[in-house]
Amino acid sequence: MNNIIKLEHIAKIYEVGAEKVHALKDVSLTIDENEYVAIMGPSGSGKSTLMNIIGCLDTPTKGTYIFTGVNVSEMDDNELAEIRNKEIGFVFQTFNLLPRSNALHNVELPLIYAGIPKNERQEKAIQALKSVGLEDRIYHKPNELSGGQRQRVAIARALVTNPSIILADEPTGNLDTKTGEDIMALFNELHEKGHTIILVTHEEYIAEHAERIIRLRDGLIERDEPVENRVIPNHTLSEG
């Protein structure tokens, strides 16, 4: 299998005043195409920092990052923006939808920045909303949707450009157990369709949906092992 992500001795140091915070000290890992990986670790261990680097939202202080065979640690802001737009789908804990725009427009957004004309854009956005079971909520604004529905809009937005990887930083963190499971069922489906998925979680049970768990501690990889008994959600989409 191709490895899609290759991190070599990645470090991220934040300078807060005179103090240096080593959010990541020395992280090396590879992730293959169509892998389903969970990242775990205590609060402050560097999970979000790692996700941001993998997602090209942030650049490492040290080390090299090869994404789909390309060295992204040397790219400028606009090149990174293009990679984020085309190759990466983000799902956040707090959804991060545009509050004044309806579901359709939120999902369309990445396509605007990809330069796709309006008709094609809407078609694709509606398709993506259907695939997350929200075809009857297209014109709802975020504040007219439940938490689970909002997260599904966010997932549709992450999917709409058909990216190589989907990154989810605690996607179930703000949801109740039942709704969280719906979202996990959705990720499972996406994985089966061939997407590469990396998700950060605090919950062992959520992490066990993945094929592999990477555990961070103090900016270092503590353990990196496959999941013995994967949780396979057996129910399909239902209204959350």
Add this chain to the structure above:
Amino acid sequence: MKRFFFDLKEGIIISLKAIAANKMRAILTTLGIIIGIVAVTTMSTAIVGLREAFLSSLSSLGNDVLYVDKFEWFGSRNWRQYRNRKDITYDQYVKLREMLPADAYEAMAPNKRTFGKTVKYKQRSVQATLIYGTTEEFIKTSGAIPENGRFMNEFEVKAGRRVCIIGQDIAKNLFPNMDPLNKYIRINNVPLKVIGVLEKQGSAFFGSFSMDGQIIMPLKVFERLFGQRHGRMLIDIKVADVNKMDDVKELVTAVMRTVRKVPPGKPNDFAVNRQDVFTEVYDKTVGVVALAGIVITALSLFVGAIGIMNIMFVSVTERTKEIGIRKAIGARTWSILLQFLSEAAIICMIGGVIGLIISFPLSLIIDRFLPTAMPLDIVFLSLVISALVGIISGFLPAYKASRLNPVEALRYE
């Protein structure tokens, strides 16, 4: 290029939505621009009108006429040098006429002027603003066309016949409900026969005096009435071809130097004046004041621009999270920059349009005093200016927005 227009279009759509979501704020922000545009357009309309009024008041001076005078009309050198200059004489006029190639000019009229003389007809009397003593060719050099009757002829001029042509105001005041033709008016108790009444001319030099208060008579009669030495002589020369004004001016200067016996190497002791020196002087004096006026009113636009900049900074800060989201899903620096620039430009252009709507009736009011309406190019210009103001004042905030680090922007609450 195609991508640019796509980005621009999307940027405009996004900013229109953002403006619509904050209508009240947008309106308050545009207020500064509205005031600025109203001030600038009204001011420049007034200034353009003022200049036009001035130019039209110059119309008594032809743009194809050279005025040979012993003085420069506008000069800044010392007065002493001028004071000793000898008058231009009738003899010099005759010689000039002889020596100047006949195809260089169309008409040439020596003339003397006097101001504020009393003119009487029976019991009535009136002040003539301007009395000319000249020749029959003055009709061509001055463009003073009789509406009734006729101009004086060569014979009357040569013989020094007591005839005159009067302006509309004189006619109206001395001959109410009467035909002035063939009546005799009196100046210094000398009777003069009215042979013509001039067309209405309007006032010259901002109404400082009315060209309709003038009287034209043969030069000899003028000298008999007011004395040989009264009033200095000018020679008005209407050139044959306006495009050759400069050539003819040089010719006239050369001939006049010979006629007045100016030794080679010495400066001229006379001047060949043109109407456009007035325009030049106007632009140098009133023009400078006008420019200052524009600059001062433009300051209000500047204040408006600062308001825009301020509100754009607020807008960027408020929408930090939104910017983070947009960047996270792939908006490039450029897209964000364009989004905020077009927002600022649109707000300003809305202000510009409202400003124009307000200043249009104002320009109509100005129009009642000065012969001008709001010039179209000012309309166009002020729209361009307001868009530019938006782009310039929106640049710093937009730049700040476009440079935000996506991770930090996303974290912003």
